[in-house]
Amino acid sequence: MNQTSYHEPLSTNESTLIIVRHGESMWNEKNLFTGCVDVPLTRKGVDEAIQAGKILSTMPFDIVYTSALVRSKMTAMLALTQHCCQKVPIIIHNEKEEARFFSQIYSEDTKNQSLPVVTAWQLNERMYGDLQGLNKQETAEIFGKEQVYNWRRSYAVRPPNGESLEMCLKRAVTYFKDNIEPQLMAGKHVMVVAHANSLRSIIMYLDNLTPQEVINLELSTGVPMLYIYKDGKFIRRGSPAGPKEASVYAYTSNLALYKQKCDEMLQETLKER
């Protein structure tokens, strides 16, 4: 089987951006403010990640970005186990010269069969300050529903000693513009796996939302969203509105072609067995 043909590039003036919030974490399950505390997925979160991977199994990917937190790394890796290209996702260690050197790959062939996964702290969840580890329901009972809603959803209000969405946007969107957008401009297909608020801020940028509009933007765990990047513009194709709409992607003809090729190759592989 010629695996490289799974990855024939789509037309270079159109690239795809997939955005996914990590699957349910062990603190999501307990309804605790999590922020930058590094908590893993629950069993349900693992299933959500695999399900997201199934939805994305015939989407082209050249590079994947995750936050530095384990819940988004787990989600990305589990999702990629489902991909038709059978490339091996490999976390790139660029944090130090030594780390870069120690993780070298010495075969071009093996490199071609791998998918780089870049982790960045700038994509981490907003830092929830003094709320980290507190129960959301109990916090609303103590401080009032409105106050807690403002901490959680407003653009400019900071949770006590934490980051406002505006502060989170500054680091996440700067990272996106400096590192991810150039990949898309170069015709690369990208997946970003991160968090409710780092992704709300990125979506605010992609969709040109106002601080008032972003208040109502809620992201479900493990639901992929698709954007097409074309002629310097982001066009949203999958809705972030809710799980029901998530699988209803309006494929572009290029994506439909890629999917068709993947399906044909899978059929061939099955016949060969």
Ligand SMILES: O=C(O)[C@H](O)COP(=O)(O)O
């Ligand atoms: O950090 C958290 O607690 C969640 O990932 C996001 O929480 P939120 O819905 O309260 O912003």
